[in-house]
Amino acid sequence: MTSFTISDGQLDGLKDQVAVITGASSGIGLATLRRIIKHGGKVFASDLTPLPEPEASSVPFLKADVTSWKEQLDVFKAAEQEYGKIDHAFANAGIGKSTSFLEEEVDENGDLLPPKMNTINVNLVGVMYTVKLAIHYLKKNPNGGSIVMTASGSSFARLPAEDYTTAKHGVLGLLRALQPQLHPRLPIRINAVAPSWTDTAIVPRAMIAALGDSNVQSADVVARSVGVLMADKERHGELVYSALGKFVEMEYGESGFHALTKPMMELAEGGEKKEVLAAEKRVDEVLEEMAVENHGISVVTE
Template sequence: MTEGKVVIVTELYSGGSSGIGLSTIQLLLSLGTSVIGADLHEPPEGAVNSAQFTFYKADVTKWQDLVGLFKKAIELHGRVDHVLANAGVAPRTNYVNGIELDENGDPKEPTGFVLDVNLKGTINTATLAIHYIRKNPSGGSVVVNSSATGLHRFRGVDYTVSKHGTIGLMRGLHAALASQNVPVRINGLVPHWTASGIVQEELFKELGIYTQPASAVARAAVKLMADESRRGQLIHIDHEVCKEVDETLMQVYESFQHEESTGGDEGIALLAARMKWFTDAK
């Protein structure tokens, strides 16, 4: 249950003002949860009417904004129990035919804005979440909202890279947290086409593409927060149907490993023990 808990939902460019972010905030509030929503824009008037909601203006690409967000949660409630890292923007860089030239005719470096928001912003959010949540006697959880595009080939390259990266973040942090007995769970979401600030429902309807309601993803996010047995899971949501997919993917990977191969995480554990990686030694 999330009743009485304190949850941060991070956003950028109307993430918390519409779509998955707003739906999650509304669901959490209906369950008696205190919510701090971070975005560049406040939710639409009348969308959130609860004394348990606090809006905090923040840009997830700025570290100090994120630090201020978590400090505000501590100031208001004394703790943070769960965090949904939900900030995201649409693809905007064409690495194949979209290179721009400077005044000398030389290629200009492509913008890294999508990676800054979708990947770096999520990494920093998760890092701060772990820092604060681990202080709770009972711990808590982080939910990373990635995308189904992180599981397959998608021609929006910068977006695809960022979403593959956030899945890797969840997997890596799950292994690291478990190995160090940190009382913080981390799980991920990989929703298929979902009505949001990025996926415009009317446009997709004209194209004959089904978009599931944001509430379907919100329910999955809250389930991951509330169910303490969920650890290192990756929940795929399509047509409002949720399925855990990472265990299957891991089994496929293991099926083509050499029978005498040392697992990647097992190898890291052996190296960490020898080289004293990931210890508290200064």
């Protein structure tokens, strides 16, 4: 776990880069769109609602619901047609919680109704669609590129919102599942941002008021973390938490998640470190063989 700052100069790598953004018309998506353009990049935007002005007049946009595979496919096709390439995808569209496991709704027979899946569909399935499409289009780019997903503090912390927190844990799961399969086997990096409370339309005004202005960050703080994950070619598999304008990378480093949990797993496995390491090596070998079969490409070892 490492805290870091982001200078404007670190975002200069965005120049001439093309990014597809979902949920681009508001909040973190819109702030990221503005950041990328400020640093000389280009954006293909999509959202359920139109972009505001002045961006509506200058940034290519296609209305798309992220829960529709077909509509997202059309966005990536249109972006490639517009710019001739895609360098980055920002899987960002999201909504707040849609269901409660404690409140009960019943049908006309008095039978309990299932939970509403809207938030899972937008915040997890929608992100999975974007990422699947992004990998397809980035494979076609000879220079490769990167994917950034919007996770959340609730990807690892206890936020009492059943569907929202589950979906955001899922986004972190997707990051961890793809991290070993992409860079450096393929020239595609994947990272995620995990914003703490950020002043956007998704957060009820009553919550912003309760938190107080000084405890809520601006969307541009998160946009900077997205920008650096796209621009910095060394960053892969990172989860960048941002709170009140400060940035912390959660996955790596001596106090990052994996360094902390590995000894716990070894403890559960009887503390036989040598055997655990040997088993892990065998698992790595099988995973490498599977990756070769899956991609039909040779493996570049780190």
